[in-house]
Every structure is written in C-alpha cells, then in structure tokens.
Amino acid sequence: MKLMKLMCRRTLPVLLCAICLSACVQTEKRTKEAVPEAQFTLTSEQTHNKFSASIPPALTVPSGAVIQVETKEASDGQLALDSSIDALKALDFEPIHPLTGPVFVEGAQPGDVLAVSLLKIEAGEWGWAAIVPGFGFLADEFTTPVLKTFKLESGARTIKFSDKISIPLNPFPGVMGVAPATDSLLNTIPPRANGGNMDNPFHTVGTTIYFPVFVEGGLFSVGDTHAAQGLGEISGTAIEAPMKITYKIEVIKNKKMAEPQYENKDYYAVTAYATTIDEAAKKASQYMIQYLVENHGLSREDAYILCSLAGNLHIAEVVDVPHVLVTMHISKSVLGEQ
Secondary structure (H helix, E strand, O other), X not given: OHHHHHHHHHHHHHHHHHHHHHHHHHHHHHHHHOOOOOXXXXXXXXXXXXXXXXXXXXXXXXXXXXXXXXXXXXXXXXXXXXXOHHHHHOOOOOOOOOEEEEEEEOOOOOOOEEEEEEEEEEEOOEEEEEEOOOOOOOOOXXXXXXXXEEEOOOOOOEEEOOXXXXXEOOOEEEEEEOOOOOOOOEEOOOEEOOEEEOOOOOOOOOOEEEEEOOOOOEEEEEEEEEOOOOOEOOOOOOOEOOEEEEEEEEEEOOOOOOOOEEEOOOEEXXXXXXXXXXXXXXXXXXXXXXXXXXXXXXXXXXXXXXXXXXXXXXXXXOOOOOOEEEEEEEEOOOOOOO
C-alpha cells in the first residue's frame, strides 16, 4: 500500500502534466482548424487608396467567401525598417493608405449589410510609428518630426518600445470599408458612414464588422494595418506594418444600419463618426438604443436607461482632426446571450 501511494505521488504530477499538454495541443489544433482555408486571394499589389464607386473590383466573390489578402504598411513603401528621419520629412501623403481590394460580393445591394469576420491576422516583419508635423491630435504642440521603427519577431506577443517599456501586440486593420454612393475619389483619412479610417483596435481576430451597403456589390477594401495602437491614436500613427489577413464576407439582406457596427463573443458594439466627440458620442448612444429596441424588445426608455447602466463609450480615434470616431459596447452577458 505504501509503495502504491509513493508511486502515485511520483506519477500523478507527470500524468496530469501530460494530460494538460495533450489538452493544450488539441486546443491549439482545434483553433488552427477553426480557420477555414481561403478560397480567394489578393496580393499587396492589388491596391488603391481612395473610396469611390468608380474604382473597379479587383475580385468578385459569392456571399460567404473566405478571402486572404496581403496589405502594405500605411506609407505605401515610402518608409522601411532602416529609414532615416529624412525619409519621414519627405513623406508624401498622396499614396497614404493603400487598400487591398475592392471586393465585389455577388448579391449585395444598397439596403443590405456586409458582414466581415476577421478570422486570422498575421503581422509582417517590421513596423513604424512617427510624429509627422502638421498631423495628429496635438499637432500644434509637437512640431518636430520623429520616426521609430520596430522589428516584429514571428510569434511575438509584445514589442520593445524602450529598454523598460514593452507594448502588447494587437494586429488589426485601421481602414476597412465599402464604396460610398459617389464616383468622386474620396480621401481615406476620415471615418465615414461607409467605414474608412476607423482606427479601432477592437477590430481584431474574432470580430465581425457590419458595413451598410451603398452600391451594388459593396466593394469592400481593407488596409492601414496596425501591429499595436491605443484608443485614440493621438500622435497620428500606430505601429504601421504590412500584414496578411484572412476574412469571411457575407451578405445580410434587407438589414439597414446608418454606420458600421461590430461584435465578438463578449459584446455588441456600434460606431459613430462626427466632427466633435460630443456629437459622435450622442450618435453612438442613439445607435445602441435603436439596436436594443430592434433586437432585444426594449422600449426606447428602457434601452436608454440600460445604456446608462451597462453601455460603455470608447473614443476609438481622434487623430483625423476634426473627425473623430466613438463606439459604444454592451456586454452579451448583460443581454442574456452568454
């Protein structure tokens, strides 16, 4: 009996360790298997940098297609890992924000919604962040150009900002959107009802973003990919980096919304753009009230109170002065969906 107890003491930890390791391997395997293989691909050469109904599609797909795209970093090759401050001083804003696409989705019509589910995001090998004179939330205070470049190690979860400071990596696309109902070539920098430069770090793997459709096919594009960014992006840049993104795109028929909305397993969220934070926050609140009334059977009054008790406003970005983006999140556990 004593011998059996001794053997248990020695073998049980090893057995538990083996079980745990096996479970981890199986979980990792299931996670990898959960990302379906891409049916279509776009390279980083299939880009444009305006939003317009006049830009022809680079790809036509059916609803439900899984697409893998490569994106360039925001400067479109003007900066590199070994760039000097002179390259930043010579930065030309005209090529900024190369977007991979557009993607024409069969069956998408104005009055529908495109659901874009971010399945996998792989950061490239390097990135940069900067202070660009004349650009940024505090542009009047910071007038000297500064450039920082970063080597991104494969599989790394953090990046060294300095000897003592490390930043968690959280790759996501800063610009996503559909074509607006105009043939004019609109600059990508401000957010709009079609999406655009939302710079929202909540738009990462596991998130589905809903875009109102304004033209046939939707014409969805993605770019301005960020390896890390705080809410607000106040200096004007994130860690701007090339990436590879796998997403699924689906048409939801006859579902109108004024501006993009999004969700993951934990919360539902709305977005609102405006030229002041007050106005954007007001619109976001109204959108969430409307969502709760239409999808959860609440009266407007109860939805208003619930937003006050459980809705969370976030400033997604303020860098595109005077344009800002505000979001509101509400937990799915509060809504009884978990």
